Amino acid sequence: MILLKSLRLIILLVILFGAGLYGLKLVTQPEPTLPINRVSGVDYTVTPIELHIPERIQRLPELAIQASSVILINVDNGNILYERNNDQSFPVASMSKMMTELLVLEAIQQQKVTWNQTVEVSNYAYTISNSPGFSSVHLQKGQTYTIRELFEAMAIHSANGAAIALAEAVAGSEKDFVLQMNQKAEEMGFEHTQYVNSTGLNNKDLGTFYSVGAETDSNRMSAQEVAMLARHLIQSFPTILDVIDASTYTMGQQTFTNTNWMLPTLNVQNLGYEGVDGLKTGFTDEAGYCFAGTVERQGERFVSVVMGTSTKTERFSETKRLYEAAFGR
Numbered sequence: 001m002i003l004l005k006s007l008r009l010i011i012l013l014v015i016l017f018g019a020g021l022y023g024l025k026l027v028t029q030p031e032p033t034l035p036i037n038r039v040s041g042v043d044y045t046v047t048p049i050e051l052h053i054p055e056r057i058q059r060l061p062e063l064a065i066q067a068s069s070v071i072l073i074n075v076d077n078g079n080i081l082y083e084r085n086n087d088q089s090f091p092v093a094s095m096s097k098m099m100t101e102l103l104v105l106e107a108i109q110q111q112k113v114t115w116n117q118t119v120e121v122s123n124y125a126y127t128i129s130n131s132p133g134f135s136s137v138h139l140q141k142g143q144t145y146t147i148r149e150l151f152e153a154m155a156i157h158s159a160n161g162a163a164i165a166l167a168e169a170v171a172g173s174e175k176d177f178v179l180q181m182n183q184k185a186e187e188m189g190f191e192h193t194q195y196v197n198s199t200g201l202n203n204k205d206l207g208t209f210y211s212v213g214a215e216t217d218s219n220r221m222s223a224q225e226v227a228m229l230a231r232h233l234i235q236s237f238p239t240i241l242d243v244i245d246a247s248t249y250t251m252g253q254q255t256f257t258n259t260n261w262m263l264p265t266l267n268v269q270n271l272g273y274e275g276v277d278g279l280k281t282g283f284t285d286e287a288g289y290c291f292a293g294t295v296e297r298q299g300e301r302f303v304s305v306v307m308g309t310s311t312k313t314e315r316f317s318e319t320k321r322l323y324e325a326a327f328g329r
Contacts, residue, residue, distance in 0.1 A: 060325045065318050068288065068308025069223040072322045075231050075294070075301040081326055086224040089192040090307050093282030094135070094158045094200040095292050096219040098229050099181050100166060104151055105237045107170045115151075118144040119169045121161070124209045129161025134201070135259065136161050137251050149251060155240070156249040157256040158281060160199040167198035174198050175211035185225075188232065192222035202284055218286060223305040230279050230292050230303045241294075245277035262293060262316050271316040273323055279303070281315070291315040295323050302326055 060072070060082045069085040080086075107113050121129070121139045129139040135158040139145065150166050153159040167177035174197060181195040196203055196213035203210040203217045221229075234241060247265040249256045259281040261268035275297040282290035288308040295302055304322050309315040 067306040070306050071223040071227050072304045073227050087222050089220045089222050091218045091287035092221040093284045093287035093290050095280045095282040095290050096200040098280050100163050100198045102233050104166050115148040117147050119165050120144050125161045125164040134160050155244045156258050158259050163199045178212045190225045193225050195219050226292050226305045227303050241277045289315040293319050
């Protein structure tokens with residue numbers, strides 16, 4: 001009898017132990033993978049999500065650009081791809097003519113002047129236009145020029161006399177035009193910009209004709225504000241690119257070359273770069289060699305500014321390095 005009870009107890013323990021092992025197996029065993037019913041022709045491959053910073057806001061590596069100040073921005077969104085000393089104010093030379101261009105275009109838009117309106121050259125504009133060493137198209141006294149002729153001379157060949165004649169036509173005097181230039185800079189939020197004339201020449205180069213500031217003054221801007229001005233100019237008046245990418249400008253019997261050697265149609269000293277169609281060069285002894293450029297490839301447009309380079313070619317070769325890095329990233 002005792003033997004029978006012991007046998008029953010052993011059998012019960014074996015059953016309980018086996019049930020425990022089976023339960024443990026059920027707990028620890030992973031759930032089976034259920035088959036997916038696939039529809040013919042549909043790719044069910046799941047690609048893991050990867051987060052990427054858009055290329056347009058990826059900064060370029062340090063390029064050691066040889067310039068006092070430099071910046072490269074994306075025109076579509078204003079993002080900065082490269083910068084150095086970009087918020088410091090420097091003499092800007094003829095790059096300040098972009099503000100003159102902007103105000104003339106706005107005056108035409110507001111019907112204050114017209115493209116075909118004729119302008120008689122003042123003694124001031126004539127003198128500067130015929131001063132040796134200044135960019136000019138040699139305006140003549142007693143001869144009238146249209147707003148269009150003067151604008152193209154300024155935009156393509158950086159003609160100083162033409163800029164003065166335009167300023168006088170729009171505002172009545174260069175002094176009042178410079179007031180408008182500074183007002184526009186303030187409207188645009190510029191904090192490192194100050195204009196004293198319409199050309200970018202040093203006041204001392206203007207002799208007795210300067211009317212704003214002191215004799216030692218000159219136009220000053222930061223590279224970032226030059227870039228902002230350039231971006232605003234080409235976004236507000238995109239057809240200006242059809243003017244400033246011309247390789248030459250002809251007035252009367254004379255033909256003048258565009259000062260932008262990076263234009264592919266010019267390719268001076270092999271500095272041409274495909275997609276470049278603007279914008280503005282600048283030089284004075286104080287400012288050094290400067291260039292505000294713009295380039296577009298495959299729907300992506302950049303604006304660059306280099307200030308204070310050492311040679312006429314270096315401002316373009318350093319800009320070319322910026323573009324190569326930007327499009328090669």
